[in-house]
Amino acid sequence: MFRIISLLFCALFISTSSLQAQFFLPPLSPKASLTQMVGNTIIKVEYSRAIARGRTIFGGLIPYDKPWQTSASEVIISFDEPVIIDKQRLPAGKYALITIPGEKEWTIIIHDANHGILEYGKSEIRIQTCVPVTKAGRHYEALSFDFDISDNNARLYISWTDVQVSFPISTGINEQITTYIDSIISAPLMGDGHEYFKPINYLLFNQQQPDKALALIARFQEVDKGEYPYRMLMRAYTQLGQKDKALKAADKGIEAVKREYAHQPERISSLLKSYEEQRAMITAGTTNGQKSW
Template sequence: MKKLFLTLALSLAIFASNAQVKTPQSSPLSKVEQVVGLTSVTIEYSRPSIKGRIVYGDLVPYGKNWRTGANANSTVTFSDAVTINGKELKAGKYALFTTPKADSWDIIFYSDTNNWGLPESWDESKVALRASVKPETLSKSVETFTIELANISNDGATLDLLWERTRVSLPFSVPTQTLAMASIEKALAGPSMGDYFSSAQYYYQSDKDLNKALLWINNAISMTPAGKDTPFWYLRLKSLIQAKLGDKKGAIETAKYSLEGAQKAGNADYEKMNKDSIAEWSKK
């Protein structure tokens, strides 16, 4: 009997340690990802349902800050600064709070996103932006709270909140023209100094066309700004490419310039590598 009792107790303990009960969340988590123009917008929030209740004016009182969803903070993340009601909202992640009223809503972007619902102590200095919008009455009731991005164009969209028979729509604009022009200008200007260096380094390390690698590292070196020293690691790469191509004399000459730059910068690692290479390439 004692042995049977111990076996039963052990079995129950194992069952208890392994048991994981899974049930549906009453307010399931949702994630919305959308590119607006060239700006990425991500929304994460939990979605409560009406379930026969009266929402606005009861479950969600008028005139008080609302968590705008359920559970942890509903958040909105912008990859670039956006403009709302003529005000700039910097790129970043924000908690989304609202103050519903019968004739207008305040939409609040709050910099502290680590709250379960509303902050225990509201800090007005953490309000990154506050915007007022008028609510719209829907013809049909929306059972489950919804946040969506609508009216998407190259230059903006609307952040829409829908629940019960109310929709609140907040327009925002994105800096598509600024980003696009910067991208075009960069592309038309051609590869950068770093682009040439990275390409040459890849070709050298991958044993690809070393003549191309030499051309690219020379292009990179030629783009050294006036009055600035050529980066000694650029010169180090050129010397390695020259040596691999069989030009030991040229490699030694370039390595000496790299050594001089490394000594000037106090970089002992590159100083040693250059000295070792010069000694190796000087052997007949």
């Protein structure tokens, strides 16, 4: 009997020890990462999400006017292409992000990632800028980083409890797009209409440089005699506010539909209906040139 009890005790001990060896308490500040493509640039933020747990955070746990690693551990931000922050160019690479919180504004510091927070003053500071403090739209129990993107640029938000700060990140891709489009306009005529379709559609969809969209459409029409370029022409003239020219483009598009799909009555009927709807919207001024079929 004693031997049986001993064996049972040993089995229980081994089972308990195995459970202890496999069980891990969850971290108090879970690690997080945030990756966002902005234009052609991939931006990644790696940090630990500290949790408020009823504590006074700013002016309490996080003192004002002192460097903060902006996380429960170091924050690493990386870019695979050069970016511009506060009119300062930052090469592609991996960096540490440090902040100095204040009641009304924060200092944002981006520096070489091979130094910790205690040594950041000794490292090369790449970017330093001040941003205002705003009220967050909701309560953030956990420290949060988040991106908002617009027009190939981004704004990085840092939020915790009811406090929020942000700073813009520019990719510079719009300048590259302009250079690329200028090169297509000035280059010899290309036989593949798709090479014109892509940049035209990009400009019209983003409502950028409709005058250059017109120049590209003119080239597109030299290699594509169908009705589709007239849809683009309508959109470009509408974005330029030239209603009469947009309506003339619609009329020519209708003529092209009848020629191109002469043996497809159902296709003609469907496209003519779409053109008439678009004409009505242009006449009424209820379109901004965004519609595409």
